[in-house]
Amino acid sequence: MKIRQATVKDKKEAMAIAKSLNEWFNKDGIKNMAIDFKMNHVIVAKEKKKVLGFLSYTTYSGKMLLLWMGVYKGIQRSGVGKALVDWLVKESKRFKLYSIEVETLPEEDIYKPYERTRAFYYKNGFERVLYKKARVKGWDDQIVLEKKIK
Numbered sequence: 247m248k249i250r251q252a253t254v255k256d257k258k259e260a261m262a263i264a265k266s267l268n269e270w271f272n273k274d275g276i277k278n279m280a281i282d283f284k285m286n287h288v289i290v291a292k293e294k295k296k297v298l299g300f301l302s303y304t305t306y307s308g309k310m311l312l313l314w315m316g317v318y319k320g321i322q323r324s325g326v327g328k329a330l331v332d333w334l335v336k337e338s339k340r341f342k343l344y345s346i347e348v349e350t351l352p353e354e355d356i357y358k359p360y361e362r363t364r365a366f367y368y369k370n371g372f373e374r375v376l377y378k379k380a381r382v383k384g385w386d387d388q389i390v391l392e393k394k395i396k
């Protein structure tokens with residue numbers, strides 16, 4: 247498996263994976279992800295020329311922001327997500343950034359699929375640091391998780 251910056255074709259494959267993960271990403275999420283893919287970095291994990299998973303990121307004020315990630319459902323839990331986060335940790339070290347931050351749904355919002363998402367982030371060294379109340383109708387409350395870069 248190789249991790250590299252996504253080409254336009256890779257981004258299309260990554261969007262197809264995102265659309266198939268419909269327990270996590272709804273129509274608005276997919277629409278916003280398409281914009282974020284255009285404006286920010288996207289890396290993909292590939293094997294035999296096929297995209298298995300993706301991660302989109304940017305930086306802001308000394309922090310790495312993990313915007314979106316997803317792994318093809320048929321191969322979740324086989325280390326692809328961890329490999330993508332490990333790549334981001336190395337990139338954060340290269341730029342001497344303080345941390346990686348990601349937003350996700352809180353424990354208070356009972357919904358099974360995101361329990362698994364949080365389990366993944368916690369296992370990979372992220373800690374809950376902030377609760378963000380939704381400010382706009384239709385938005386969800388979010389928590390900010392942080393992984394300090396040592």
Ligand SMILES: CC(C)(COP(=O)(O)OP(=O)(O)OC[C@H]1O[C@@H](n2cnc3c(N)ncnc32)[C@H](O)[C@@H]1OP(=O)(O)O)[C@@H](O)C(=O)NCCC(=O)NCCS
Nearest residue numbers: 314315316317322323324325326327328362363365366369
């Ligand atoms: C979250 C996600 C990216 C993780 O990728 P993955 O390739 O499945 O994860 P990995 O195989 O690298 O898991 C690494 C560790 O995280 C933990 N973990 C991962 N998935 C888990 C789950 N469903 N339940 C509990 N722990 C989990 C485990 O400890 C796992 O190690 P182990 O399998 O040796 O026990 C992937 O499951 C996914 O695409 N989810 C749907 C979309 C999503 O939630 N995206 C993030 C929000 S933007």
